[in-house]
Amino acid sequence: MDVSIRFLRYFVATAECGSVTSAATKLNISQPSVSAAIAQLEADLDMQLLVRRPSRGVMLTPQGSEVLRAARELIERVEQFRAATGAVNVEMxxxxxxxxxxxxxxxxxxxxxxxxxxxxxxxxxxxxxxxxxxxxxxxxxxxxxxxxxxxxxxxxxxxxxxxxxRPAMAILAENDPLTRRKTVTMEALSERPFVLMDLPHTRDYFLSLFTAKGLSPNIRHRTRSFETVRSLVGNGLGVSILNLEPKTPITYDGCAIVTRPITGSPKPLQxxxxxxxxxxxxxxxxxxxxxxxxxxxxxxxxxxx
The missing domain is CATH 3.40.190.10 (Periplasmic binding protein-like II)
Structure with missing residues (x-):
């Protein structure tokens, strides 16, 4: 059952004003619009909310009194919700x-x-x-x-x-002979033990860099941790490729690593x-x-x- 907040507002105004005419004046809408809204609300709730008394306005039924209390609470919560969302929009x-x-x-x-x-x-x-x-x-x-x-x-x-x-970069231990080169080829990396960043989709990207050159890496270690890749490389357990270079070249365990561009600028990551x-x-x-x-x-x- 869907109940219109607008109809509830018309009902509350009518109950508070004591007549449809006064409620219409307060709401600045026509009297037939108020009457039609209340009639539809009663149909939606399947109960009579008001007793119409010619020339004497309206009177709440027992069910109408219960609905009036609930309607006021609901309208207040709606206003609080609007105030909250308005604050997000205006004041971030x-x-x-x-x-x-x-x-x-x-x-x-x-x-x-x-x-x-x-x-x-x-x-x-x-x-x-x-x-x-x-x-x-x-x-x-x-x-x-x-x-x-x-x-x-x-x-x-x-x-x-x-x-x-972010470009793909070769990750090397500080004392690795490859650090003496200005750039490192994919062929040179394929000949060394390789530490693979083994996350979904990520692993496929790094492997594709070798495949594009008709090469296969000599995978020695796999890890899902960025810092573990750096640590394994820093300890001389292999080389790797990463697209991020933190400010410090020092790993968590105190080893130093060096980055070098890869010859031919393989596909970067966006x-x-x-x-x-x-x-x-x-x-x-x-x-x-x-x-x-x-x-x-x-x-x-x-x-x-």
């Missing part, structure tokens, strides 16, 4: 749920949330740092409104806004903001999207190079 106040690709989260998310909070202190960013497949699921299910990720195997139904590009096509973005989500774009486009916006 409220919560925004987002997703971030796990590696991008460790590299960018803290600065993005902090700088956005400085502009909009009354907004709470609720985030999930997850892999690519989980990002797709979170967006299509509506658990998040937008996501910051890479352009890896994007499905239909999502809009992608490119905000940055950093994108994903939003569901079917979802009309709230102003709050639009503001965060613009903030991300500004962050990456500013000369000092990207903290890693």
């Amino acid at each position: 106040r409220g919560e925004l749920s987002i997703a971030c690709f796990i590696n991008l989260g460790a590299t960018y998310l803290g600065q993005l949330i902090r700088s956005f909070g400085e502009k909009y202190p009354n907004v709470d960013i609720l985030f999930q740092d997850i892999d690519q497949q989980d990002i797709f699921s979170a967006l299509t299910s509506g658990r998040v409104e937008l996501a910051l990720t890479f352009d890896l195997d994007l499905p239909s139904g999502l809009d992608a806004t490119i905000v940055a590009q 950093v994108v903001i994903l939003t569901p096509q079917r979802l009309r973005q709230r102003r709050l989500a639009q503001a965060f999207t613009e903030h991300i774009s500004d962050y990456f486009s500013a000369p000092s916006g990207s903290p890693v190079h």
Whole structure:
């Protein structure tokens, strides 16, 4: 059963004014409109709410008294809801749920949330740092409104806004002989033990860089952790390829790693903001999207190079 809030407002006004005529004057609408709305409300609820008394106005029935109390509470909640959503629109106040690709989260998310909070202190960013497949699921299910990720195997139904590009780079231990080269070939990397970032869609991208050259990597270790890749490489257990370079070359366990461009500039990754096509973005989500774009486009916006 669907009940019109407008009809409830007309009913409350009529009960409070004591007559349809007075209610129509208060609401600044015609008397027949009020009468028709109340009649429709009674039909929708399948009960009589008012007793019409010629020349003496209206009187509430027992059911009408109960509905009047409930209607007032409901209208108050509607007003509170409108006030809350109005605050979000005007003052950027409220919560925004987002997703971030796990590696991008460790590299960018803290600065993005902090700088956005400085502009909009009354907004709470609720985030999930997850892999690519989980990002797709979170967006299509509506658990998040937008996501910051890479352009890896994007499905239909999502809009992608490119905000940055990150090249593929060779990751080497500090004492690796390959560090003496200005660039490293895919052939040289294929000859060495390889540490693979083993996340859904991500692994396919890195493997495709070898396939494009007719090569196969000598995979020695697989891990889902960005920092574990760096640590294994730093400890001399293999080489790797990554598209992100944190500010520090030191791994968690104190080893040093070195990055080198890859000869021929293999396919880079695009950093994108994903939003569901079917979802009309709230102003709050639009503001965060613009903030991300500004962050990456500013000369000092990207903290890693």
